[in-house]
Every structure is written in structure tokens, then in C-alpha cells.
Amino acid sequence: MLWKGVLPRFQAELSNSQRPPDILVIHAGGNSMGTMPAMNLASVMNNELMKLHSQFPSMAIAYSCITERQVWRNGPPGKVNYDRKCVNTFMQKAVGNLGCEVIQHPLLRFFDNNTYLPDGVNFNKKGNGIFVRSMRSVVMKILQKSHT
Template identity: 40%
Template structure:
């Protein structure tokens, strides 16, 4: 991801890069949920630092959390129309 963003930034230096955080889910399709969520937080943190260093911006999604089932479809991964509106 970093290499792709660096390439874009070099090619279009006037462009502002904005990163959207990886949101929480009610279910992860594979792996241990605790470890995957920890990795999600790590990726968000590392990429936020990187993008901010390029004078970019970050979009956080504090209202999209796993304990709000009404925001997720039955698969517990994808967002409902209401979840998408908040996103």
C-alpha cells in the first residue's frame, strides 16, 4: 500500500491522499477474531502515520462498531444500508 501511495504522490504531487480506516466487523471470515482485529488496528495506525506524513488525511469510523448488529448484514461482515450511510 505504501509503495502504491508513494507512486501516486510522486506522479500527482498536488493530489491529497485520504485514507479510510479499516472498520470493525462482527465476524471475520478466517483466523482468530482477536488477532485479526489487532492487525486491523495496527494497519490503520501504520498507514495513518504514513499518509499524514505525506500531508494527507484520515477518515475514522468511530460509529461503526461490532456491537451494533443493526449496521451489518446477516453475514456480519458487510454493512447494511444504514451502516453504509454512516460510513
């Protein structure tokens, strides 16, 4: 999903329920890499997360870092990967300042052919398992905090 689709999708889902979720995990922005300068993208992402946080202060937000890929659709791989690192670094600080959680994916590396489908973008079963375990551990951390 492109980042610009995150808030509209959240608002559409929210209109179908009585209240916001207890925990919102956001993994988006990778498809937006290369479509605008990295710091512009990071700024838009930060501003929208700040709005979400202020609208729903009781909702825990977990930001999932943009993962490495073997193939980037919108630019040369080296440049887009550098931009990805810049966006992730910026967002980790911004999300931390909001008191939200960051989900990192250090085991998902572009050179590991055992975790990607042939398209070089999507994860295979093994890669998806690693991805989901990273998310699960942070969600469990949030749940443990809420019970203390």
C-alpha cells in the same frame, strides 16, 4: 477489494481519462487482513500510496481506515482485529506524513448489530450511511482547503 487490486484498478480507470481525479478516496485492505502479516501489509500499502502521491502530487488522497467487522474471513477475529488496529495506526502516521487525509469510522463497531448485514462484514443501510458520512466530511474538508 484486496489491497493488491487497488493500484491496477486505479491505473485502469486512469487510462480512460485525461488526468487523475482531484481527490482519490481509498477504502481497501480489509479483505487482505489475515492473508499476510499486518506490518507487511501496512508496508506494502504505505509504499504504494507514496508512489501514487509522488506520481500525482496535485491529487489529494484520502485513506479510509479499515473498519471493524463482526466476521473476518482470513483468521481468528481477535487476532485479525488486533492486526487491523496495527495497520490503521501505521497508515494514519504514514498518510499524515504524506500530507494526505485519514478517514476514521469510530461509529462503526463490531458489536452493533444495527449496522451490519447478517454476513457480519457488509453494512446495512444504516451502517452504510454512517460510513458514507465519514467519507463525505473528509472530502468536504479537502475541498474547503483547496478553495482557501
